[in-house]
Amino acid sequence: MELDELGVVEQPVVNTSIIHEAIDYSAFSLLQLASMAEAEITGQSILQFQDSMRLQLIIVKSQVRNKTEQNLDKLQTLLNSVYHDQGFKGDWKAFFKVKNALVSKVLSRRKGVPISLGILLIEMLKETGFSAFGICFPSGFIVKVELENGTVYIDPFNGDIVDIQQLELKVRGQLGNHARLTPEMLQADSTETIIKRYVSVLKAAYIQAENIELALLCSDILLRLDPEDAFEVRDRGFLFQQLDCFQLACNDFTYFIEQCPEDPIVNLLKRQIKQMNDEHNAQTIH
Structure with missing residues (x-):
């Protein structure tokens, strides 16, 4: 079933409220929760999305199958596969569009915004053995990866590994020249926090698209999570x-x-x- 430009199925299906205050976040991956939220809002088939993601994981795993250590070399191989060979990238030209926020659309188009690209990237990293986490950073979503010899940070918008100095510049660019990078900003956020941010991004995209009804569905999910x-x-x-x-x-x-x-x-x-x-x-x- 195809989604139109605003992320609405042509023949919407009725979904039960599967995202709620008492949900067990540990029972699902970040990507599963994001796809569940999308399914509730748009009627997108979760099974169809899972099939598409399964194919994506087969591709990524094939690229790193000979690398057993969770090191920088394996990470760079994965990033090159995703961002160079397969062409995943941020979409500057239509940054605030719904199609750049919905994880299913981002997977099929290989274009999106940091949080949606980041959620997909975290799934790929974890499925290939990495310890990966999301950070709702001031300037945009960042992926944190714990390697055998240290920690690295990835900008999911372009797949670049960013150092502390670059992160400092991002903070100052977002919060002002007097702002400074703090240790708290580099702490991994909980799955609940990331899902709330993801649904908030969807809500903002629907508001810009003047689809108030679907924006209201996003708001309903957010209030179920935190009444x-x-x-x-x-x-x-x-x-x-x-x-x-x-x-x-x-x-x-x-x-x-x-x-x-x-x-x-x-x-x-x-x-x-x-x-x-x-x-x-x-x-x-x-």
């Missing part, structure tokens, strides 16, 4: 507002105001609530 996330409740309120679900939007804005009364956006939300209530009252009168 008390006031900022996500606020964001869902904006989505409800765009869908003219004014009462639901007011409820979400009110919750955020109660939870974060000192936030700078509170006054704006209060005006939004008043405006939506006024419009609702005017419609009721007429």
Whole structure:
């Protein structure tokens, strides 16, 4: 079944809510969870994706089959196979498009954004014996690999191994010239944190594509994972507002105001609530 440009199947299938607050993250790989989230949002077949990924893993494993040590030589061979021979790369020209975020589309197109490319790369690394982890780095997703003789960091957007100095420059470029790289920034993030980041990227892509309904599905997943996330409740309120679900939007804005009364956006939300209530009252009168 093919996805259209916005990542929607032509004949959507009904998926149960398989991503939820009580999910056992240890029971699934990062890629499995990402594909489960995608399946729930778009109707993409998980089995079809798994078949495609299985073929990809056969290719990668064949390239490193004679290398038994988890060292830099084996890692570079794998990266050359993925990024040079097979042509995986970041897509600068359409960076914020849905097709660059959905892992199934990234696998088939071999183009994407750092987090989706990174999730795929981590799966390939782990399946070939490496200890690989994801980092939600300030400038974009980074892959951390523990080798026999030390730790290396990979930019999944281009497959380059980056050193500490390059990571420092990325931090300063994102957070300002006075920002500095800290040890905490290089700590591997949990599977839960990465999946939340992945779904958030999907949500942002759908918002840019003006597909508010699918953005709302992303928000629903995020709130299932963390029901008390006031900022996500606020964001869902904006989505409800765009869908003219004014009462639901007011409820979400009110919750955020109660939870974060000192936030700078509170006054704006209060005006939004008043405006939506006024419009609702005017419609009721007429």
